[in-house]
Amino acid sequence: MKNSSTISWLIVSGLILCLPAVVQAQSVNKIADREAARRQAxxxxxxEVLARAQSELHAKQYSLAHDDFRAALRxxxxxxxxGNSYSVALDGFCESGVKLAEQRIAEGKYEESEVILNEILSDPYNPNCREARTLLTHLHDPGYINKTMGPKFFAKVEEVKKLLTEAEGFYQSGRYDMAMKRYDQVLNLDPYNTAARKGQERIDLTKYQYGVQGYNETRGRAM
Known part of the structure; x- marks a missing residue:
């Protein structure tokens, strides 16, 4: 009888000891089920976000596309x-990120481009994105990208483009003095700008031709 009681006590004790593990396993399963349901929902x-990201990528809105591909992956x-939506979003995240990094490099924002590429190649995303890996390698190669051309340089380039466009508009509308002033502004920023030099020469030639034409007309009337 005593042995029977001892065995019963051991069985009950074993069940009590196993109970936390059983409860814990059930809790883990419930958490996993809830997470699966959440992901499915x-x-x-x-x-929807993936479709928007693809449209933005097609429209070359790389920053918006990159953010939306990231959101789609979440x-x-x-x-x-x-289905294949996850892999499509991952490929899009890689492609849009590389395009965005190239854009930032063109703007002289090298550190920002490196952050973008490193995120793409991180474990949560796509360490096997070959295009990102190649561009990151180029970014670290001093002979491949001239990093002396920073944001200030590119800002000056954009200002020169704007002034040249304005100068052409003034020339076409016959406002030669304003056009000449814009070309002077360009040469202050870029003393060796050939477009500005040629623009000024064209204005001088046009004024000269008008002067000759006016002289001939005046002379013709006098005769």
Whole structure:
């Protein structure tokens, strides 16, 4: 009888000891089920954001596209439940990020472009994105990208373009003095700008031709 009681006590004790593990396993399963349900519920929203990101990428709105591809990846599960949407979003995140990084490099924002590329290549995203890896390698190569051309340089280039456009507009409307002033402003920024030099020569030639024409007309009337 005593042995029977001892065995019963051991069985009960074992069950009591196992109970926390069973409860914990059930809790883990419930959490996993809830997470799976949450991810599944996010698929329609993820596909909606993905479609928007693809449109933005097609329109060359790389910054918006990159943000939306990232958002789509947060909604879409990397599972059959999302079909191929997750892989499409991941490819888009890589492509838009590389395009955006190239854009930032063109603007002289090298550190920002490096941050973009490193994010693409991080474990949560796509460490195998070959285009991002190649561009990052080029970015670290002093002989490939001239980093002395920073934001100030590119800002000056844009200002020169704007002034040249304005000068051409003034020339076409016959406002030669204003056009000449714009060309002077260009040469203050870029003393060796050939477009501005040629523009001034064209204005001088046009004025000279008008002067000759006016002289001939006056002379003709006098005769």
């Amino acid at each position: 996010g698929v329609p929203r993820g596909q 909604y879409l599960p990397n599972s059959p439940a999302a």
